[in-house]
Amino acid sequence: MSSHLSAQVARRSRRRDIDPAEVIAAALELxxxxxxxxxxxxxxxRAAGVSKGAIYLYFPTKEALFRAVVQAGVxxxxxxAEAEVANFAGSARELLSSLMHGLLLEFWDTPSSxxxxxxxxxxxxFPGLAAEYFHDISLRARDVMVAIIRRGIASGEFRDVDVEYVARVILGALDQQAxxxxxxxxxxxxxxxxxRFVDVTLDLIMNGLLK
Amino acid sequence: MSSHLSAQVARRSRRRDIDPAEVIAAALELxxxxxxxxxxxxxxxRAAGVSKGAIYLYFPTKEALFRAVVQAGVxxxxxxAEAEVANFAGSARELLSSLMHGLLLEFWDTPSSxxxxxxxxxxxxFPGLAAEYFHDISLRARDVMVAIIRRGIASGEFRDVDVEYVARVILGALDQQAxxxxxxxxxxxxxxxxxRFVDVTLDLIMNGLLK
Amino acid sequence: MSSHLSAQVARRSRRRDIDPAEVIAAALELxxxxxxxxxxxxxxxRAAGVSKGAIYLYFPTKEALFRAVVQAGVxxxxxxAEAEVANFAGSARELLSSLMHGLLLEFWDTPSSxxxxxxxxxxxxFPGLAAEYFHDISLRARDVMVAIIRRGIASGEFRDVDVEYVARVILGALDQQAxxxxxxxxxxxxxxxxxRFVDVTLDLIMNGLLK
Amino acid sequence: MSSHLSAQVARRSRRRDIDPAEVIAAALELxxxxxxxxxxxxxxxRAAGVSKGAIYLYFPTKEALFRAVVQAGVxxxxxxAEAEVANFAGSARELLSSLMHGLLLEFWDTPSSxxxxxxxxxxxxFPGLAAEYFHDISLRARDVMVAIIRRGIASGEFRDVDVEYVARVILGALDQQAxxxxxxxxxxxxxxxxxRFVDVTLDLIMNGLLK
DNA sequence: CATGAATGAGTTTTCATTCAT
DNA sequence: AATGAATGAAAACTCATTCAT
Known part of the structure; x- marks a missing residue:
């Protein structure tokens, strides 16, 4: 207990250039x-290799950290997705396929999913967060999906379906897996x-179950 | 410990015949x-109109209460669903429609959903609970869905699709809404x-998007 | 949930002639x-084979039960011991020996010890209990021991020792073993x-260590 | 007796360099x-002038605090005592006297007793603690006492008594007072x-009661 | 009298947040 | 800026005691 007086010198090590993104990544994982x-x-x-106090330099509360995690991730x-839809030149079917493969597969093995x-x-x-997330993310995603289906209907590829609800069905199936x-x-x-899931989903959505 | 012998407690109001189901219902809601x-x-x-201690007469821990809530609800x-599939006499399409309408709609406005x-x-x-739930509920639900699709394929109603994954797609869309x-x-x-959601889902699943 | 309404009949069994001594004995053991x-x-x-409520018919609080246990036991x-000292006819040494053998040995294997x-x-x-016990029991025991030593000094058997403190020494050794x-x-x-302990104690007290 | 009530300073500020020994001392007293x-x-x-949470920085549970109190005290x-017996040069009687005076008196007014x-x-x-304490402390104390008596017998000072049990008698009397x-x-x-107690005990043990 | 279901005050422990260094 | 020791509010769970039956 008293045998290492010389070790009193051990001072707190100082880490420079803390990157908030590392904190966010660690927080998401946990x-x-x-x-x-x-x-x-x-x-x-600990997971971010940072001191407890340092987190509070960037995120005033645990809630703020949570919100940052959500924002950064989605x-x-x-x-x-919005960019891809805006720029895609092919058919609606190819666009949907590309999006689903690209996004679902890309994020499948990353914590972002x-x-x-x-x-x-x-x-x-967090009172406001759910509303905020819903508006900023869920509705935007729905809009993207709606746009794709509308494009397909306009081009004559797709039947004239209930666009809003078809979008909900497709997104629901994908989200649920995530x-x-x-x-x-x-x-x-x-x-x-x-x-395999994406392929089956696409086949089902395009062709239906009936013979 | 130190007992406050001087101050006698105010008269406690007593409730008879506590029904654990009321506790479960209150817990689910909260x-x-x-x-x-x-x-x-x-x-x-408080929500169940019962004393804190009384809950512990029926559920030894908060976790046990949670498990009871889950069991009672699903x-x-x-x-x-299993019974309906076993007894249903009509076509696979009608069975699927009936199940989706019956279950989703029946439970939509009850906390069970x-x-x-x-x-x-x-x-x-709860280490064990997720596994338990998955085996007892999710896989059973998947089996039900698989059985319906298989029936439709056997009867010639449905195309010869990837049964297991089609079941996942359909259940995913439904579960996600819940x-x-x-x-x-x-x-x-x-x-x-x-x-409307069920109708659109059925239409999409049956006929697909393509013209 | 509702299938055994007929079992409502199961009524609480009634035990007659509850003996408070059984409750005391069970409490002491525990x-x-x-x-x-x-x-x-x-x-x-449970240990006394009695209902929780029944204990309160005889002992208004847990503390009262504790006090009853102490009173009944000592x-x-x-x-x-007081009676034996009053009635004993032999020498002081024999009296001391008899008391120590009789009491220590008699109670050694009973919970009373x-x-x-x-x-x-x-x-x-229990604020008052320690004082009460000390006066009713410890000091009475000390008085008994003092009386024996005084008798031995008066009869010429014992040296003229510091009676009060010799009593404390002897009682201390015995009590500690209990x-x-x-x-x-x-x-x-x-x-x-x-x-063996009593024999050695008597030998030591009587003859001392020195040659 | 204990007069730390004067230290009831309402600390609003932070305390640096909390010394676990102060916590142990406060805990022992209480x-x-x-x-x-x-x-x-x-x-x-409160007694240690420390926050509740701070205690848990040094002692993971209340039990751990208890064990630390015991270890630190005995x-x-x-x-x-062992050192004194090993180094003492005089007679067995003087050694015994020295030990009893030194230890009993030294600790009489400190909480360690x-x-x-x-x-x-x-x-x-604490399941393990009693056993641990008995082996680490009680038996060691008995060994010390046995060694002293053996030394006296070897040197011809003491009679050839039942060493093990005489040690129990002497220690019992001392412990009981503590x-x-x-x-x-x-x-x-x-x-x-x-x-006075030590003097009388020594006189009794050395010379016995009999004339 | 006897029962045991119901009550709720009381305690250990955790952890977000602060701040002296 | 960065650190981490210190703080204290909050919550699961226990159990002496009551009282409807």
């Missing part, structure tokens, strides 16, 4: 693994094969 | 509104109309 | 095993042999 | 006064005078 409530700020700090994704699950699970705690990916996939004796 | 972690046992007690639902969301959001906390119902529907400028 | 604080009234009730013991330990361990909780009996004897590789 | 179960961690914190004491009482009273709660010191001495109309 929020997904253990949920928001069960993740301690200290865990985030805004780029939806922007990518779990943001949706995160918001669903923990948005209670959610399950982070909640119960570990227990599935046959974990989802994402490419 | 878990859905605020999440598992954010729901205090005292809140559940087991009857899945059993109903939120159990799925609850498990997805909070299963972290999940959203309890997480973000309040923020949707056009809240889902369940009947 | 207080010794687990301490006062760690013993639940329900445990006492008052007879000290009265026995643990009352002293109980009071020492838990008297905090206390250890109920706290740590289980861990002693050589548990105390009570007869 | 455990002795009120028993383990009746002492709230908050009491310990290990140095027994080591002192109550550790023994503490373990006896509350060891129930125990009483912390349980009932307040109620004794003639509180023990420790020097």
């Amino acid at each position: 929020f997904l693994q253990r949920g928001f409530a069960a993740t301690r700020m200290e865990d985030v700090a 805004v780029p994704r939806i922007e990518e 779990g943001i949706h699950k995160l918001v669903i699970a923990d948005a209670h705690h 959610v399950l990916r982070h909640s119960m996939q570990a227990h599935d004796p046959e974990p989802l094969q994402p490419e | 878990f859905l509104q605020r999440g598992f972690a954010a729901t205090r046992m005292e809140d559940v007690a 087991v009857p639902r899945i059993e109903e 939120g159990i799925h969301k609850l498990v997805i959001a909070d299963a972290h906390h 999940v959203l119902r309890h997480s973000m529907q309040a923020h949707d400028p056009e809240p889902l109309q369940p009947e | 207080f010794l095993q687990r301490g006062f604080a760690a013993t639940r009234m329900e445990d006492v009730a 008052v007879p013991r000290i009265e026995e 643990g009352i002293h330990k109980l009071v020492i361990a838990d008297a905090h909780h 206390v250890l009996r109920h706290s740590m004897q289980a861990h002693d590789p050589e548990p105390l042999q009570p007869e | 455990f002795l006064q009120r028993g383990f179960a009746a002492t709230r961690m908050e009491d310990v914190a 290990v140095p004491r027994i080591e002192e 109550g550790i023994h009482k503490l373990v006896i009273a509350d060891a129930h709660h 125990v009483l010191r912390h349980s009932m001495q307040a109620h004794d109309p003639e509180p023990l005078q420790p020097e």
Whole structure:
């Protein structure tokens, strides 16, 4: 207890150039693994290789950190999708296929795919966040999907369906897999094969079940 | 410890014949509104019109209460579905339509529809529960859906599709709406109309998008 | 849930002739095993084969039960000792020997030997009890011991010692063994042999260590 | 007695360099006064002038604090005794006298004298602690006493007595006074005078009662 | 009298947040 | 700026005691 007086010198090491993005990445991973409530700020700090206090230099509260995680994870994704729709030159069917393959597959193995699950699970705690997320993300995603279907109808590729609700059906199927990916996939004796899922979904949506 | 012998407690009001089902109902409602972690046992007690201690007479821990909520909410639902599939005499298409209308609509406005969301959001906390739920509920639901599709293929109604994955697509779309119902529907400028959703889903699944 | 309405008949069984002494005996055993604080009234009730409520018919509080346990366990013991001293006809040495053999050995294997330990361990909780016990029991025991030594000095058997403190020494050695009996004897590789202990104590006290 | 009430400073500011030893000291005092179960961690914190949370920085549980209290209080004491026996050059009688005076008197007015009482009273709660304490402390103390008596016999000073049991008698008398010191001495109309007690004990043990 | 379901005050422990260094 | 020791509010769970039956 008193034998290392000389070690008193050991002073706190100082880390320069803390990158908030590292904190966000660490927080996302932990929020997904253990949920928001069960993740301690200290865990985030350790995982990010940063001191507890340093987090508060960038995020005033745990809630602010959560919101940053959500923003950082989904805004780029939806922007990518919007850009692709705006620039895509091929048929509506090819566009839908490209989007689904590109997005679902691209994010399948990155933590970003779990943001949706995160918001669903923990948005209670943050009065405004659910509304904000819904408007900024969910509705934008729906708009993208609606635009694609409309394009297909306009071009004569697709039947004249209930565009709004068809968009909900397709997005629902996709989102649900992303959610399950982070909640119960570990227990599935046959974990989802994402490419196969996208292919089957496309086939079903395009051709239907009936002969 | 130190007992305050001088001050005698005010007369406690006594409730007879506490029904554990009332506690479960109250707990479900609160878990859905605020999440598992954010729901205090005292809140559940107050909502059920029962004392805090009384809850522990029936559920040894908060986790046990959670599990009871889950069991009570979903087991009857899945059993109903299995029974309907076993007894249904009509075509596969009619069976699917009946199931989707019956179950989704029946439960849409009851708290039971939120159990799925609850498990997805909070299963972290309970090592065994997610696995248990997945095996007892999710896989059973998938089996039901697979059986219906198989029946349709056998009867010549349906194309010869990838049964397992088509089941995942359909269930995903449905489940996702139930999940959203309890997480973000309040923020949707056009809240889902369940009947319309089922109709569109059936139409899409049966006929596909293509002309 | 509703299938056994006929079983409503199951009525509480009624036990007649509850003997408070059984409750006291059960309480003593449990207080010794687990301490006062760690013993639940329900445990006492079950051990005594009585309902929780019934205990309160005889003992208004847990503290009252504790006091009854102490009274029941030691008052007879000290009265026995006083009577023996009053009636004993032999030498002081024989009286001391008789008392020590009689009391220590008689109570060694009964729970009564643990009352002293109980009071020492838990008297905090009960402001008046320690004082009461000390006056009613400890000082009476000391008086008995003092009387014996005085008798020996008067008869010329014993040296003219500091009577009060010699009594404390002798009682201390005895009491300590009773206390250890109920706290740590289980861990002693050589548990105390009570007869040997009494014999050695008598020999030491009578003859001393020196040659 | 204990007069730390004067230190009731309402600390609003931060305290630096908390010394766990202060927490241990405060805990010992309170455990002795009120028993383990009746002492709230908050009491310990207040008595130590520390926040409740700070205690958990050094002691993971209340039990760990208890064990630290025991270790800190008795290990140095027994080591002192062993060292004195090893180094003492005089007669066995002088050694015994020195030890008894030195230890009993030295610790009489420090809280350390109550550790023994503490373990006896509350060891129930901690499965391993009683055994550990008994082996590490009680048996070591017995060995010390046995060594002294053996030395006296070897040198011809003492009679050839039952060494093991004589050690138990002597230690019992001493320990009991330390125990009483912390349980009932307040109620004794003639509180023990420790020097007188040691002198009388030595005289009795050396010379016996008989003429 | 006897029962045991119901009550709710009380305690340990955790962890977001602060701030002296 | 960065650190991490210190703070204290909050919540699950226990159990002495009551009282409808």
